[in-house]
Amino acid sequence: MVIVAAVDRSERAAAIVEEAARLGEAFDQRVDVVHVLTREEFVSLERSNVNDTGRSIPVERVIEMAEAIASDAIEEAGVTANAVGLMGDPADEIVEYANDQGASYLVLAGRSRSPVGKALFGSVVQSVLLSASCPVVSLRIETE
Numbered sequence: 001m002v003i004v005a006a007v008d009r010s011e012r013a014a015a016i017v018e019e020a021a022r023l024g025e026a027f028d029q030r031v032d033v034v035h036v037l038t039r040e041e042f043v044s045l046e047r048s049n050v051n052d053t054g055r056s057i058p059v060e061r062v063i064e065m066a067e068a069i070a071s072d073a074i075e076e077a078g079v080t081a082n083a084v085g086l087m088g089d090p091a092d093e094i095v096e097y098a099n100d101q102g103a104s105y106l107v108l109a110g111r112s113r114s115p116v117g118k119a120l121f122g123s124v125v126q127s128v129l130l131s132a133s134c135p136v137v138s139l140r141i142e143t144e
Helices: 013-027 039-053 059-077 090-101 115-121 124-131
Strands: 002-006 030-037 082-087 103-109 136-139
Touching: 002 013, 002 090, 013 030, 013 059, 013 103, 013 136, 030 059, 030 090, 059 082, 082 090, 090 103, 090 124, 103 124, 124 136
Parallel strands: 002 030, 002 103, 030 082, 103 136
Antiparallel strands: none
């Protein structure tokens, strides 16, 4: 079994990884830290790269970029974990990865948003909470 920590590029990432590491230690399970690059981010990277170099970016390179973001969060937290890069819809990819790995817990943190913001833009955390087949640890982390 595995503890899955889902991180973004925010300052909350290290705290998410630290909490996942505590759970991993308590239950003697490995920790996988996942970052998902959205298709929109991929298209933006692709457009920039084509404009700069005239060449497209291989999907494998995009996955490596997402993995590097997960690695940065692990390094900042100062724990031992596996970095995983994915591409697609964040909520879907996180839940699918957790299911495929037989995760015992999924750890993530949401952003504070207004009710209108939540209604208009949805929430990865909300989607994961509603879709995950394992317990979800949702952290509230205050950021400045």
